[in-house]
Amino acid sequence: MSMLGEFKTFAVKGNVMDLAVGVIIGGAFGKIVDSLVQDIIMPVIGKIVGGLDFSNYYFPLHGQSTGLTLAEAKKAGAVLAYGNFLTISLNFLILAFIIFQMIRLMNKLRGETPPAADPENTVLLREIRDSLKK
Template sequence: MGILAEFREFAVRGNVIDLAVGVVIGAAFGKIVTALVENLIMPFIGLLTGGIDFSRWAITLRAAQVDAAGEEIPALVLGIGNVVNTIVQFVLVAFAIFIAVRFINRLKRQQAEAPAEETPAEPSEEVKLLREIRDGLRKPEAPIV
């Protein structure tokens, strides 16, 4: 089998396509959560904490400087606000996934608990033979003349 044929077989396998769909949906979901955190949740948290804008919250370790050649050396800054935003985003994504998995597991559990309407199974040959013997013994015998 050539490498192209093997790759084609791999690429069209159901699991690979499912994974690709999951990655695309996950990326879109990540963008939604990022927008939700940055535009709705963090401003509200900032309001509750006295107007702190977490996206600009940073600690400057070294201020910007100009070296002897006249070139600017940028400031050395720890972006704590970005870390807080990322943590909030992670918690929201993890919680949303937890709720989705919990819902799916509950549906699976309900389907497993529901009694399946089964058609009665065909009796085995032994059971059929024993029924014939039983029915034959029940018949009244004809009188002997």
């Protein structure tokens, strides 16, 4: 089989097509969740903390640049933009929590439950078996 034929066989396999659809839907879903975090949740958190905008917190590395926005300070020289890092980290934690909750909800809707713990008598019998082996 030629390389082109092998590539065609590979490209039209169900797994590759499923992956492509998953990536496209995941990208669109990512934009929805990002908007939820950026436009709805972060403003509320900023309001609770006192109207702070973390993204403009920085340390200038080039000298004094007080009272400037982060973009203006970056134009003036190097800055350590710790506020932007905090904002992105907080966004990640919120995003991960939202996705976790959505997966939990989907599992409940499907009727999937986590496996139950072994009954106490089964655990006890295993311990007896293991001690007898010794």
